[in-house]
Amino acid sequence: MVLVYNYFRRLSFTIVRIFLMHPRLYLLIVLCLSPVLALAEAAGDSVDNADTPVNAADQLAEGQRETRRQVASEGEDPQAQTTIERQEKAEELAGQEDEMKQDPLDGEQLEKVREAVQAEEDEPRPEREKEVEKAIFKPSLEGKIYGSIRLHYRSTDQGSIFGDAGSRLGAEGGWRTRPDAWLYARIEAGFNVLDELDQLLSPGGSSGEDEQGDSVFPRLYTIGIETPGLVASIGKNWSTYYRVANFTDRFDSAGSDAVGTFNASTDGGATGTGRADGVFQSRAYMDFLPETWNVEPFNLNVQLQSGQPIPRVEGVKYQNAIGLSTVLELSDDFTFGIAYNFAQIEDLDNPAVQAAGIKGDAKALLFGARWFDEQWYLALTVARLENHETTDKGTYFLGWGSELYARYRLIKSYWLVSGYNWLSPDDGETQAGQYELLYGVVGLRYSIDDFRRLAYAEWRLDSTSSENGEALGNIFTIGIRWDF
Numbered sequence: 001m002v003l004v005y006n007y008f009r010r011l012s013f014t015i016v017r018i019f020l021m022h023p024r025l026y027l028l029i030v031l032c033l034s035p036v037l038a039l040a041e042a043a044g045d046s047v048d049n050a051d052t053p054v055n056a057a058d059q060l061a062e063g064q065r066e067t068r069r070q071v072a073s074e075g076e077d078p079q080a081q082t083t084i085e086r087q088e089k090a091e092e093l094a095g096q097e098d099e100m101k102q103d104p105l106d107g108e109q110l111e112k113v114r115e116a117v118q119a120e121e122d123e124p125r126p127e128r129e130k131e132v133e134k135a136i137f138k139p140s141l142e143g144k145i146y147g148s149i150r151l152h153y154r155s156t157d158q159g160s161i162f163g164d165a166g167s168r169l170g171a172e173g174g175w176r177t178r179p180d181a182w183l184y185a186r187i188e189a190g191f192n193v194l195d196e197l198d199q200l201l202s203p204g205g206s207s208g209e210d211e212q213g214d215s216v217f218p219r220l221y222t223i224g225i226e227t228p229g230l231v232a233s234i235g236k237n238w239s240t241y242y243r244v245a246n247f248t249d250r251f252d253s254a255g256s257d258a259v260g261t262f263n264a265s266t267d268g269g270a271t272g273t274g275r276a277d278g279v280f281q282s283r284a285y286m287d288f289l290p291e292t293w294n295v296e297p298f299n300l301n302v303q304l305q306s307g308q309p310i311p312r313v314e315g316v317k318y319q320n321a322i323g324l325s326t327v328l329e330l331s332d333d334f335t336f337g338i339a340y341n342f343a344q345i346e347d348l349d350n351p352a353v354q355a356a357g358i359k360g361d362a363k364a365l366l367f368g369a370r371w372f373d374e375q376w377y378l379a380l381t382v383a384r385l386e387n388h389e390t391t392d393k394g395t396y397f398l399g400w401g402s403e404l405y406a407r408y409r410l411i412k413s414y415w416l417v418s419g420y421n422w423l424s425p426d427d428g429e430t431q432a433g434q435y436e437l438l439y440g441v442v443g444l445r446y447s448i449d450d451f452r453r454l455a456y457a458e459w460r461l462d463s464t465s466s467e468n469g470e471a472l473g474n475i476f477t478i479g480i481r482w483d484f
Contacts, residue, residue: 067333067374074250074451077238078146078220079186082172142182143173151194152253152479157472165253165479167191168219181227188220219267219275231283240281240301240323241273244337244368247379248403251417252456253477254441258401258421259383260341260364264311264390271388272305272323273341273364279323280304294331301325310345312394313356319344325366333373339366345387357396357431362388377407389423391435391467397425399432407445415445417458433467452483 147169153162170188177183193215224233242249242261249256256262261274268274280303287297305321325339343362347353363386370379383401390396401423408416420440425432443458445451460475 067372071372071377076249077242077246078170078172078188079238082184137179139178140176141173142176143171145169145171147484149482149484150479152477154253154475154477156475163194164192165481170220178227181225183223183225185223186220188218190217190219191215192217224281229285232281234280236269236275236277237279237281239268239273239276239279239341240283240303240325241268241339241341241364241366242275243301243325243327244339244366245273245381247335247337247368247370248381248405248419250377250379250405250407251419251441251458252443252445252454252481253458253479254439254460254475255403255405255419255421257437258403258423259366259381260385260389260401263364263385263388264394264396266311270308270311270318271341271343271362271364272303272308272321273388276303276305276323277308278305296329296331299327301327305343308343310353310356310358310362312390313352313358316345316347316350316353318362319346334371335369337366337368339368340364341388343388356390356394357429358387359396359398360387362386364388375409377405379405385423391425391432393433393435393467395431395433395435395467397429397432397435399423399425399429401437413447415447417441417443417445417456434465434469435467436465438463438465449483451481453481455480 148167150165150167151163152165154160168188168190170186172184172186174182174184218236220236220238222233222235222237224231224235238246245256245259245261248259249261260268262268263271263273266274269277272279281301282303283299283301285297285299301324303323305323306319308318308321310316310318321341321343323339323341325337327335327337329335341362341364345353345358345361348358348360364383366381366383368379368381370377372378381403385401386398387396389399389401401421403419403421405419406417410416418441421437423437425435439460439462441458441460443456445454445456447454455478457478458476460477462472462474464472466472
């Protein structure tokens with residue numbers, strides 16, 4: 001309880017510091033969030049209207065589905081977008097099956113249905129259902145090539161750079177074995193070609209990307225099975241931790257620095273909180289709560305890893321690692337999630353481990369909540385990190401982190417975005433020096449095709465202090481994202 005009290009006390013002081021140092025940020029955040037509160041109040045007032053026509057309810061449901069597709073397109077995980085597409089296809093096919101059962105059929109299909117009816121007395125019910133299904137569904141092979149071109153121009157106190165901002169190219173394929181079941185595979189590569197060219201032409205203008213030095217690098221590679229009740233996969237994939245961390249990982253040029261997702265200046269692969277390496281994952285959907293609660297199917301996510309190298313500690317590996325998360329989503333698009341990641345470290349007496357500041361196993365506990373509508377999105381994540389995250393010099397510590405992301409539609413395709421990232425070691429973590437990560441973000445986004453194709457400008461108002469007490473300075477970024 002003392003730790004929680006100290007965390008929220010320090011978080012309050014931190015937010016006040018941001019507003020005092022950057023008064024314009026306060027005004028912009030107020031502009032962003034006040035319409036959200038007004039919309040929320042209006043939504044609450046409309047709940048009591050029980051005379052809504054059926055067609056209006058259908059329109060509302062379709063609008064909600066469109067909003068969820070938009071939120072998924074804003075995120076990083078392509079599997080989440082594919083899952084939504086597959087669910088819609090399965091629902092469409094189920095609707096076709098209902099029509100086939102209700103409406104008269106012609107030709108060959110009609111004859112098959114008649115034969116099924118004639119054999120009704122002797123044929124068990126499951127077999128009858130399969131006969132109707134065969135008349136509509138045939139196993140099929142599906143696949144596509146996809147990618148995203150992401151470029152930005154970034155201006156800092158140390159100079160400016162034009163470079164890549166997470167460009168990637170991928171391929172996915174699936175064998176649809178049943179109307180609602182798929183065997184699938186995915187591979188995705190990232191690119192830093194422009195960053196490497198800029199480094200050659202202007203050595204002082206490096207963008208500092210995590211994958212600096214790799215023009216082409218693997219982002220994802222996984223095979224798995226997906227059904228309405230269970231998803232299982234193996235390979236390199238977005239982690240169970242990211243199921244909650246993605247609530248606030250939505251800025252175009254910054255963010256996701258404070259809750260341990262991409263820890264120790266990596267992609268979070270070895271520790272298992274970002275794009276997890278060599279991971280076995282499963283996700284189970286459980287629809288056990290009463291319908292009157294208006295809750296979507298409850299999902300539980302589990303992952304396992306073993307023998308991954310400890311980031312920035314040469315020659316030492318984690319033993320067993322496990323990740324757990326659960327997400328509870330209400331029908332009105334309010335979502336709450338909890339994630340926990342544990343990576344075992346046995347060789348604590350190793351000089352390299354002690355020199356890195358590691359005092360025990362790597363642990364990350366994350367709480368997250370988000371609420372969105374077609375006009376706005378608001379999310380908050382809070383994390384307790386132990387031997388998981390590092391300073392800019394690679395020193396591990398125990399501490400707290402928090403991220404806020406807010407988005408509001410100004411007019412049509414123009415969106416105002418704002419939020420903050422804050423990460424701070426505990427008071428007794430002297431090995432971390434003066435390190436504290438703290439910055440606010442204010443930006444403007446123009447969406448062309450949801451958030452799959454957009455242009456943006458973001459201003460990072462930075463008060464971060466390095467381990468040595470050095471300030472980083474503000475960053476202004478303009479860029480584009482073009483998915484295909």
